[in-house]
Amino acid sequence: MVWDVFQQLEFCLPLWNAHPFNPIDPSTRKNRRPSDPELNEGRDVLDEFRKLFPSIQSVVAVGGSAARLLGRIGCAHHHVPHPSHGNKVRFRSGPIDLLDRGAIR
Numbered sequence: 048m049v050w051d052v053f054q055q056l057e058f059c060l061p062l063w064n065a066h067p068f069n070p071i072d073p074s075t076r077k078n079r080r081p082s083d084p085e086l087n088e089g090r091d092v093l094d095e096f097r098k099l100f101p102s103i104q105s106v107v108a109v110g111g112s113a114a115r116l117l118g119r120i121g122c123a124h125h126h127v128p129h130p131s132h133g134n135k136v137r138f139r140s141g142p143i144d145l146l147d148r149g150a151i152r
Contacts (some may be wrong), residue, residue: 048119048130050143052134060151061103063124065112067092069131078131086116107142107151125150 053059066081066089081089106122108114110129117124127141128134145151
């Protein structure tokens with residue numbers, strides 16, 4: 048779904064999910080909210096990502112957990128809904144809206 052949005056936009060956004068890999072609830076086999084230790088693991092990966100791309104001024108947080116983490120560490124960001132749990136349509140329109148408003152370039 049993410050790559051479909053990029054293809055539609057003809058633009059690749061710097062997206063950040065709270066955890067680099069979706070944690071799965073073993074009982075439901077669906078995405079679940081990352082735990083605090085998983086968020087800390089994600090932060091380590093984010094720090095390395097930011098070192099690789101120092102010119103990126105802000106990223107697009109995918110979901111509330113990612114937005115909270117980015118806010119806590121002082122990383123400039125915009126927020127789009129995570130596509131899980133019925134938010135696919137809102138996720139798809141989020142990056143398009145950010146580009147249309149000139150919030151990201």
